[in-house]
Amino acid sequence: MRRRDALGLTLAALVAAPSAARAQSPVSLRVGAPPYEAAAEVYFAKDQGYFTKAGLDVTIAPILNTSAIAEAVASGSVDVGFSAVLSIAVAHARGIPFVMIAPGNAHDSTVQFAALIVPSASPIRVAKDLTGKTIGCPALKTIGEYAPRIWIDRNGGDSTTVKFLELPFPAMADALAAGRIDAAWVTEPFLSSNKRTTRVLAYAFDTIARSFLVSGWFAMAAWVRAHPDVAARFSTAIRASGAWANQNPSPSADILTRDLKLDPATLASMVRTRFGDQLSPAAIQPQIDVAARYGLFTSFPAGDLLVR
Secondary structure, eight states: OHHHHHHHHHHHHHHHOHHHHHTSOOEEEEEEEOSSGGGTHHHHHHHTTHHHHTTEEEEEEEOSOHHHHHHHHHHTSSSEEEEEHHHHHHHHHTTOOEEEEEEOBEEETTBOOEEEEEETTOSOOSGGGGTTOEEEESSTTSHHHHHHHHHHHHTTOOGGGOEEEEOOGGGHHHHHHHTSOSEEEEETTHHHHTTTTEEEEEOTHHHHOSEEEOEEEEEEHHHHHHOHHHHHHHHHHHHHHHHHHHHOHHHHHHHHHHHSOOOHHHHHHSOOOOBOOOOSHHHHHHHHHHHHHTTSSOOOOGGGGBOO
């Protein structure tokens, strides 16, 4: 614990004084990130010069699967990776020493980018109507399952009677239309692209908390102990790029179109990702508590995922 506290002081001092980091020679950093908007802070930081200002020479390794990113971080193939907060929490519960060093995208009840949807003509109107029904979610034992579960249980239904079926996001609309599932948990751009044939049953993230961190950037604890200044520089650059993207939807869309090959029309019609500015226990604990409620692991303090 004393080593963790000392490391936290070092990181705090460097984040508060980025000029000291910039004065040093550029440091090479390998970052694993999936090629979608929620992880685009690294592309924004590179394009807008935030990494350069922080004294970092960043190489981005596009890795589609977050499990593969975790393996790359654990093996040292990359120094820093991107993942869902809940995935990092699962790794911690299994004894893998990952620590979070920067915030990723965040849920904000004023900007809804994910929802539980049903076909437009569906008779399902309230949580009780889902009794015995099937819900599509992108992966089992993730926030895509637990958000609908907590909404159902807190609004008069019983999620133990519901079957959750794992489906990729692009397959949800067809599964709904064919009656293979009765409801689906989707995020953007699929929430907006299916507006004509579906309706929102619930913005279930709000049942977890009005705001919380959905994803983040992480590294091995040993790497952070060995490179506290680099971790702090990365955190400074990521926060700056996230703040810039939140305020500049049009220029950031241009970067997404160029670097991630996202469709401009889709970006223009969807609710854009909001990036978090806080990496705090309060922003992380809600997901840990929900997952623990449904037996994924025994709950633990969110601060255990952070360098303190």
